[in-house]
Amino acid sequence: MNRIPSASSSPPAAWIAGAWNHPVHAWISVPVRLVVGVTFLIAAWPKLVAPEDFAWSIAMYQMMTPKYVHLLAIILPVVELVTAITFIAGFRVRGAAVVMCGMLVMFIVALAYAFIHDIEMTSCGCFTPAGAKALSEHKETVGTSLLWRDIWMLLACGYVWLFDTGRWGLDGWFAHRRRRSSKHA
């Protein structure tokens, strides 16, 4: 009858599915989305304002050939901004969460690389772009606290991807309107 392989066939699976779709997730994910989204907004803004300074930050990690650094410096802040806005607004929340996870994995890899190789840099380029400053002026190495921060945000975004239905956001609002119009029809 029901072609979808229903999880209700066995009691533990039914329990997992029930917990997965529990309405409480829609409530928990709202503050999570706000915190992570606002963090990304704050991080994206200075990079958008000064793309060249951000290019220097990327170059400091010494992971890319300088030739393509500008491309990343141009594209990444806009991706951060757009994703942060859709994330907060709850529009295609799960898609935005996947993009955020991707970016955070990238950041974690970069920070870990800098941490392992003891790369000296003027700043991690997370919130304030380094700018065209020589290392002789100011240097520090990446600490693990930055890594932990990004890992926590990655977990949060993973949670949103898995459990947020977008009920409290544009997704939910669109679904609500659709339901109402189909009822009237």
Place this chain on the structure above:
Amino acid sequence: MLLHPVPLSRENNPMTDPVIEKSNSPSARDVIPWRELVVAWRDAALLVVLSTVAALAFNFLRSDGLPLLRYAPFDLLGPCPEIADEIPRISPDKLRPGDPNLIIVDVRLAWDFLEGHLPGAWFLPMYETAPLDEAVVARLREAKPGTRIVLTGAAGTATAERALTALSGQGLRGLHVLEGGVEAWVARKRPLEVLTIPMLVKEVAKSGNIYIDARDDEAFEDGHRDGAIHLPFDDLLPPDPETLARLQEVKGHPLVVYAGTPVPPRLGGARPVHPAYGVAAELVARGFRNVSILGEPYLGRTRGSDPEEVPSTEGTPVEGAPGGAP
């Protein structure tokens, strides 16, 4: 009885929430939303693609947008030049004049520059004894980050390499030397820009003309044309910057360069360079237009004096009247 209660509704609204959509149906709440989780990846790809397009458009429109590719390294280690023994070179085949991320700089002297330089090349002569022109270096420094700066010189490229070392010492990056110099460019039949200077065979009396005396100090002090500006010819040093500044002020007027010996009919290519041509070339290469060369040599001391009179010999007191010496 519905055959496909859940899939049908999801087919129509892939992004809708199964909990909201099917809040009355217990079956929807019992299913892990695999479809939503997968559709999220499609949405993520769309988001990234759209953001990338927006980012590129934004970068294109903004005034301080970055060039997409960067040809200069990031100077992460401070102002010390890292190119000590390896000079970056570029083949003439790879050089595309007109690329907005490329600046071609010609380091040869003015008369070579006039005879043919790469299209759009800047003039930054590398003299034997003088430092590089600060104004041009400052303009190079203002170039967009990541701009490739290609130095073109003669076939030997020794001068271009010297210029590269000097410029990298001043903190410029993205410097390259053109392999084989301008000669290699010509050998590949690529276009050159040539500047010519008209020659006046005889003097045409015109009120607006400004005369430039290319003879040496001694000859000038002995006598010169009325109101002539002294700019002696020197192939080891750039022209006096103060004199150039004075000439900038009268840029609208025709500039006529004269010397003490007859100018050969064929100007370019002759070595050694004729002083009048040398000075005129310096001016034209620096952007002065309306420059011409007077073919007639200047022999007399002052205007109207006997043209047969040879400028006085050394040691003659200047304060005496012309011809007053025994």
